[in-house]
Amino acid sequence: MSRHTPHEFAKQIGAGLLSFPVTPFKSDLSFDEAAYRSHLSWLSQYQVAGLFAAGGTGEFFSLTPSEVGRVVRTAVSEIGGSGVPLIAPSGYGTAMAKEYCRAAEDAGADGILLLPPYLTEASTDGVAEHVEQVCKSTSLGVIVYNRANQVLDEHALARLADHCPNLVGFKDGIGDIELMTRIYAKLGDRLTYVGGLPTAETFALPYLTLGVTTYSSAIFNFVPEFAVYFYKAVRAGDHDKVYRALNEFVLPYIAIRNRKRGYAVSIVKAGLKVIGRDAGPVRPPLTDLTDAECADLSALVARLPKLMEA
Numbered sequence: 272m273s274r275h276t277p278h279e280f281a282k283q284i285g286a287g288l289l290s291f292p293v294t295p296f297k298s299d300l301s302f303d304e305a306a307y308r309s310h311l312s313w314l315s316q317y318q319v320a321g322l323f324a325a326g327g328t329g330e331f332f333s334l335t336p337s338e339v340g341r342v343v344r345t346a347v348s349e350i351g352g353s354g355v356p357l358i359a360p361s362g363y364g365t366a367m368a369k370e371y372c373r374a375a376e377d378a379g380a381d382g383i384l385l386l387p388p389y390l391t392e393a394s395t396d397g398v399a400e401h402v403e404q405v406c407k408s409t410s411l412g413v414i415v416y417n418r419a420n421q422v423l424d425e426h427a428l429a430r431l432a433d434h435c436p437n438l439v440g441f442k443d444g445i446g447d448i449e450l451m452t453r454i455y456a457k458l459g460d461r462l463t464y465v466g467g468l469p470t471a472e473t474f475a476l477p478y479l480t481l482g483v484t485t486y487s488s489a490i491f492n493f494v495p496e497f498a499v500y501f502y503k504a505v506r507a508g509d510h511d512k513v514y515r516a517l518n519e520f521v522l523p524y525i526a527i528r529n530r531k532r533g534y535a536v537s538i539v540k541a542g543l544k545v546i547g548r549d550a551g552p553v554r555p556p557l558t559d560l561t562d563a564e565c566a567d568l569s570a571l572v573a574r575l576p577k578l579m580e581a
């Protein structure tokens with residue numbers, strides 16, 4: 272049974288930074304539960320408004336449904352009782368997405384992040400029908416992730432919000448400012464808005480003015496203190512601090528991330544290696560950073576204490 276109502280949990284996640292932990296693997300690529308527990312326990316000393324198990328950064332796309340269930344149950348048992356909402360992933364086709372929602376409820380999750388369907392293309396109407404069926408299959412609050420082939424516009428979202436009271440959040444992974452503006456203008460406070468573009472810090476300041484009060488921080492995995500520092504600077508509207516942090520860390524970081532497709536996730540596991548908290552390799556089709564790229568990342572991480580002092 273969820274510990275938060277859909278609207279309580281949506282309100283809560285909109286008020287702070289969001290953690291998207293990686294899923295650690297052993298060298299044979301099996302799930303490393305002990306490393307996952309230790310990672311969550313280390314991160315729990317930093318304040319976040321929600322924890323999303325097995326999201327994109329958690330390699331949802333390369334986990335089996337039973338592995339997703341195990342990851343979610345592990346996360347619930349690690350952070351349950353802390354007051355931080357735990358959001359489980361759902362995705363693929365409608366039938367599978369409903370099964371993920373059932374498993375999330377059974378595991379005691381507080382909400383669902385609905386990731387895009389796999390492979391096929393889809394019309395807005397088709398996506399809306401999919402989202403409606405998934406929302407109606409669960410009592411948990413649902414955050415729909417607009418990304419790739421799952422794109423809703425303001426009209427479809429408004430209809431869905433009318434039909435599905437438990438559709439409580441909208442996560443943007445498209446980066447279309449006109450669309451975001453149309454959505455916020457039409458739905459306003461009806462939804463909680465989450466920034467979900469790769470390395471979401473890059474967009475956090477302008478997105479705040481579009482009604483997006485929070486974002487999924489992948490870098491929180493390995494530089495949590497900096498991620499929280501950055502979030503606070505964004506929320507305080509401290510442009511100087513934000514732009515110094517963008518120039519000194521975030522923009523050079525995304526220059527490394529952009530060297531290969533799929534690095535948005537791989538670089539996060541590389542970051543954990545660099546700070547001595549190895550979460551193992553990524554699974555194919557992703558590839559790990561080279562030693563030289565890890566050295567470049569390490570040099571960037573070394574700048575952070577001085578940056579945060581200033």
Ligand SMILES: O=C([O-])C(=O)C[C@H](O)[C@@H](O)C(=O)[O-]
Nearest residue numbers: 326327328469470471487489
């Ligand atoms: O599901 C996910 O992991 C994401 O939404 C993407 C990342 O957390 C993204 O926002 C980032 O890289 O900061």
